[in-house]
Amino acid sequence: MSSHSPAPRPTTAYAVPASSAALLTDHYELTMVQAALRSGAASRRCVFETFARRLPDGRRYGVVAGTGRLLEAIERFRFGDEEIAALRAADVVDADTLDFLAGYRFQGDIWGYAEGEAYFPGSPVLVVESDFAHGVVLETLVLSILNHDSAVASAASRMTGAAGTRPCIEMGSRRTHEEAAVAAARAAYIAGFATTSNLEAGRRWGVPTAGTAAHAFTLLHDDEREAFTAQVEALGVGTTLLVDTYDVPRAVEIAVEVAGTDLGAVRLDSGDLLVQAHEVREQLDALGATGTRIVVTSDLDEFAIAGLAAGPVDAYGVGTQLVTGSGAPTAGMVYKLVARTDDSGEMVGVAKASKDKTSVGGRKFALRRRNERGTAEAEIIGIGEAPADDGDDRALLVDLVRDGEVVGGEHVALAAARERHEASMAELPRSAHQLSRGEPAIPTTYL
Amino acid sequence: MSSHSPAPRPTTAYAVPASSAALLTDHYELTMVQAALRSGAASRRCVFETFARRLPDGRRYGVVAGTGRLLEAIERFRFGDEEIAALRAADVVDADTLDFLAGYRFQGDIWGYAEGEAYFPGSPVLVVESDFAHGVVLETLVLSILNHDSAVASAASRMTGAAGTRPCIEMGSRRTHEEAAVAAARAAYIAGFATTSNLEAGRRWGVPTAGTAAHAFTLLHDDEREAFTAQVEALGVGTTLLVDTYDVPRAVEIAVEVAGTDLGAVRLDSGDLLVQAHEVREQLDALGATGTRIVVTSDLDEFAIAGLAAGPVDAYGVGTQLVTGSGAPTAGMVYKLVARTDDSGEMVGVAKASKDKTSVGGRKFALRRRNERGTAEAEIIGIGEAPADDGDDRALLVDLVRDGEVVGGEHVALAAARERHEASMAELPRSAHQLSRGEPAIPTTYL
Incomplete structure (x- = not known):
């Protein structure tokens, strides 16, 4: 946190909200891009996963919201002339990085829980796959939107x-x-x-x-x-x-x-x-x-x-x-690098190793396991390929962005999200709807 | 709350934040304007006061912030073609009210605590004087900005x-x-x-x-x-x-x-x-x-x-x-009508009379009383004219807007607000800076 930049003078006394979403971003996302461009690691293929380590104290489930707003914001995540000028004036990153940012347009893939869906501890509510530089700069925006809207x-x-x-x-x-x-x-x-x-x-x-x-x-x-x-x-x-x-x-x-x-x-x-x-x-x-x-x-x-x-x-x-x-004014979700390619191009799982704040490395699948009456029994999360569906498991990750293009509009449409929330609630065990403090309504099981 | 309006379809699938601040407003502000235009009461001169009934549990002082953002937002509080079309499509108010809103530009006066200043229960942190219609429509925006920024x-x-x-x-x-x-x-x-x-x-x-x-x-x-x-x-x-x-x-x-x-x-x-x-x-x-x-x-x-x-x-x-x-994610401030003219043009204090949520009617002054060592001793609030300054009282309300024009830029400039906060903190008694839960650091005294 030592590289304090003398910020530029605002261009007007009172500036209106920016139509670009690109600067709704933490300073360190861009310095990481600079360092990774320099080391060459910026082009490593990466999987970033958004999840909550736990639900707010005593809550029995969470509800995913904000995905539709996020997809819209990613479409206007562009470093235009004004944004580049501000970064240059404040000496946030070097000229090579500014060149990269000026051409930035997210080109990767995004999967996620459809909007309105229930989630539980560890649920991979949004998965971003792209090279490091394209994925890391979305961290702040992804979390701002999903943490706020899901909390509400x-x-x-x-x-x-x-x-x-x-x-x-x-x-x-x-x-x-x-x-x-x-x-x-x-x-x-x-x-x-x-x-x-x-x-x-x-x-x-x-x-x-x-x-x-x-x-x-x-x-x-x-x-x-x-x-x-x-x-x-x-x-x-x-x-x-x-x-x-x-x-x-x-x-x-x-x-x-x-x-x-x-x-x-x-x-x-x-x-x-x-x-x-x-x-x-x-x-x-x-x-x-x-x-x-x-x-x-x-x-x-x-x-x-x-x-x-x-x-x-x-x-x-x-x-x-x-x-x-x-x-619980924030959902407390985090955006973690869980896998990346090595020099041979092989994808390897990665995770922080210290005692707290652990995460599970590797690209995940997620299923809601249901019993024969259709009631949810477990959040099944695993690495690699999902097991063959036996009819009671419901796949939770849907396609949202493919090669930079939004393809999952139907999963974030407002009316559909409202219906999905109702269906997702109906599927949860009755205990989910107790207001008293308790454990998550269904366990998260890692395969 | 019965007049549900079938909302208009958004004009685009994903709309960007509006450059106008006019619709960052509760529906009922506009229906009140409609009813007041009809009854003729819309032109009564009114005083609206923004204050917190209490500090968040156990807090010893609050800090006013957001005033600069608010003045900027009031300047772009305009019902342009897009806003009027949206209100018409959703049948929020009638044609006469839309005509009034299309020409809306705040024309009254605003006083307030300078940004960065400490406040206490009852402190009139923002006072708006205008006719009813011009003042009431600012309620939501005033509170959104001051409640959020002051909480932080x-x-x-x-x-x-x-x-x-x-x-x-x-x-x-x-x-x-x-x-x-x-x-x-x-x-x-x-x-x-x-x-x-x-x-x-x-x-x-x-x-x-x-x-x-x-x-x-x-x-x-x-x-x-x-x-x-x-x-x-x-x-x-x-x-x-x-x-x-x-x-x-x-x-x-x-x-x-x-x-x-x-x-x-x-x-x-x-x-x-x-x-x-x-x-x-x-x-x-x-x-x-x-x-x-x-x-x-x-x-x-x-x-x-x-x-x-x-x-x-x-x-x-x-x-x-x-x-x-x-x-305490919100400062819990309210925006209350405290005085208005009657048919004879006389200004009369008004207040809700029921048991809780009371307020004190009438236009206020506010002083920070200090002892001979310069330490704050009380928040003095009264109706009418402030007593003659004996040198130890510090007047807290400054001019922010006069006849619709921002005149108080120096009171909300960021660097000045930062210095003011530091000075305001230094003036408070030592007990203000205890982190433990307690009473407000100085009492609020109504003269």
Whole structure:
């Protein structure tokens, strides 16, 4: 870490996000390329594997997400004039390396778990094969995207599991980085969330968006009746009225007076949600608004959602705990060189040898072993060729990139990923869906 | 939350981040604008205040960061043709509201704490004054940026405090969203980190970048000597050699043989860092490499850094715990309407009245009260005019935007923010810098 580069002055006082993804990369990836170009080892064929050594403490499974975003980002992983100029000005690498980078375009192969799939400790969720120089520079980007999106999807999956058939609404944008928010909405949708508050996730990814009003809207008006009237006039009686700004029973009364018994929903955002949901349901029913739904939205996580299962709640809005991974804000995946050619061109497995942070060398296959009822029993990982399929094993690695071209679009399409998540969840043993802390739902077995 | 919009199909299979920041916004901000335009309340003058109700559990202070990024984002908060088309296609708001948004340009005033400043519960870190429609739509973006960047800066500040004069290196890009990583590097730099691994933070913000090699580089070569030789030939003897791939003492021996006693540094990334640091220091000294530094980099947080204070460590590399806020990944700030005009044009304080989530109505001032030795004693917050300065109070709110124009560039410039953080830390009582859980270092007093 000694080669501090005096960074270049930013070209403008405030620069916008780069359309190139190439500099979303750690400095040392490029110095390694420089050293490997010099030694000649840059052209050795390599296999890099992305996996989590363990699940977050007590979790029973993880959910792969971000693969679609990653494939898109790899397509715009190009060192253009601006990127090269920045690297040159900061003296990050030498001229030969800059020449290599200017012509960089990923030319290798990538396999991975399809998006929405469950994963377990050691699952090779992404496998990159290329020469060293082309593969190593993708490390940071691969991990940034998969670690973030999988952390959110893994938390989201527990939430939608706890919510059962009741819809979950993603509304955490304000509690995470503004671009992470867009990715979080996408990951949550894959893991079964119904809608998001994030408009850019709607534009960019087609995630359905939803939302009506905050306390500010009520406080803006002289009283609650005026605010509710304005909202219903503008958004229709099907809207959701927020009823906890002053006094909940009084607000519910006004809401039904203003909107009538066809009022779409009321929202509770503070206090004891279970007690209030029962009281509000009784009140709504007594007022004849039997179809008016109750949405709750106050600091929910999967445990709070489960705790409200017995209450008359129709939808859950989840924010902070979703976008921060409900206690596990990163999936902790690593990107490791597991095999490379030697001077004779033979592929040999490699692995760090020290006591902790070990990995298993060699190119892997991965299967989900299922019993005769179709329930997952083990994550089977091995070196070399997968054993002949006996019909109960499901191959997990799919083709994503071949010779630098994206070929696996169907494995990362959003709607397909959402369906895959649902199917993958249905296949796991019942114990996977316990919220309590425990071991992974199925063991990882190395053949 | 009932108005689900069928989101538009994304226009391309993979869209790049938008140059407009306008859709990094919750759906309900725009439906509130629609309803307020209809009721006429949209033109009421409003004061929105951004503050944290509490610090993360046990923290003694927070650090404001992100303000500079926010001012930049507000300048590109424009609903262009693409954004309007997306909102129309998804039927988010009506035609009148789209017309308003198409002409949107923030025209109000913004005050805030200067970047790098310490904050406490209730500190009004950002105050927005404008009509309702212009102010409410900024809520999501304001919170996304300040909550993320302040969470990282607050954690980073504890780490640099624990590290004392030893430099901290930010290397967490791989454990957070790829754009959050760039912002995290910036926030960490404000809070005293020396360098970052993130190349885009170098290009975009001028943060110094650093890095040399990973385990993959050693594993790529046939043995450690070959790898070290390649690295030293490419990067010079001042480089940092990673010595824990196989056997640390053997690697240190080879490192000094290859690079000589002028070797810049060795890096340890696994095992018992304190024990190893002592052993490696002894070995380096015995080999004559008395100037070779020791960099440690394995899952560090502020507590691990403090635990290594007695060891011969020269620099700390921090990743996961930095970018995830060391247990507090969001600062938990809220953006609340605290005052608005009534029909007579008089400004009146407003606040939610229910039991939890209370706020204090009215436009605030904020002072840091200091004793005669210059040590901070209280965060003084009040409504209306600040009391006459007796020389020991320091005003905390600075002008950032006036009539829609950024006027406070000097308060958010990166180098200035870094100096301000250092000065703000020096002013706090010693108890602020204890790592143990406790109360805020100074009380918040409402006048």
